[in-house]
Amino acid sequence: MRLSVLGACGAWPQAGEACSGFLVEHDGFRLLLDLGYATVPRLLRRIPAEQVDAVFVSHGHPDHCADLNPLLRARALGGRSSSPLPIYAPAGALDAVLALDRPGMLDDTYVVHDVLPGALFELGPFRAETRLLPHWEPNAGIRLVADGRAFAYTGDAGPSRHVVDLAREVDLLVAEATYPDHVPDHSRRYLSSARTAGRQAAEASADHLLLTHLWPGTDPQIALAAAAETYGGTLDVAVSDFTVDLA
Structure with missing residues (x-):
């Protein structure tokens, strides 16, 4: 199992970077986790659009899903045939981004599957499990298991025991850490800090913690x-083109 970072900025992409987006590959299957601003150009440096096998979107904020539109356009208009793309997301999360084009233009390029938090399902070669995590709108964190390796991704999430449950003994946890330490009062229930991400990773006994969604301009070393x-395990900050092999 390999994870490649396409982008990791929170809220908007700072110069030369992209927002949340991750490519997970296993046994030839290519899964995208989130597709925020500016992630598709970085994806297309790696693989053609038609080689994406599935997409999982944690929630409907545009820094996590806006580039779903250019991905679907590339599949529909790029001149190469591809089957409808399976897209997994909380119910209604993608209504706005899927409505960006004229009615019907992209309908044949995708099939949306509503995610029911807590349900177990097969996603290509992965056994997938999701949890509803606290955010301003429904946000589904996901755990993926294949061939004895486990990975978890929070999307955006305030502190929650469900993060610990999702990340229990994973090889890699990719956790939102918008702020290094203090989260403003208005966001405390809906976003996390690097300190909180570390504490939850320690409680979950995660082997490797990858901090993501830092507020643009944040010094990674402070986070x-x-x-x-x-947290005393392996620790990194997600940046574009960072890759982790779970082997």
């Missing part, structure tokens, strides 16, 4: 230091 105060 790493905050997480390291509560």
Whole structure:
């Protein structure tokens, strides 16, 4: 199992970067987790659009799903045939981004599957499990297991025991850490800090913690230091083109 970071900025892409997007590959299957602003050009440097096998979107905020539109356009208009793309997301999360084009234009390019948090389902070679995690709108964190390796991704999420459950003994946890330490009062229930991500990764006994969704302009070293105060495992900050092999 391999994870490649397409982008990891929170809210908007800072210069030369992209928002949340991850490519997970296993046994020739290519799964995209989120497709925020500016992720598709980075994806297309790696593989053609028609080689994406499935997409999972954690929630409907545009820094996590806006580039679903250019991905579908590339599949529909790129001149190469491809089967409808399976897309998994919380019910209604993609209504806005799927309505960007004229009615019917992209209908044959995708099939949406509503995610029921807590349900187990097969996603290509992966056994997938989701949890509803606290955010301003329904946000589904996901756990993927294949060939004895486990990976978890939070999307955007305030502190929750469900994050610990989702990440229990995973080889890799990719966790939202918008702020290094103090989360403003208005966001405390809906976003996390690097310190909180570290604490939850430690409680879950995760082997490797990858911090993502840092607020643009945040010093990665400050985020790493905050997480390291509560977590003693392998620790990194997600940046474009960062790759982890779970082998």
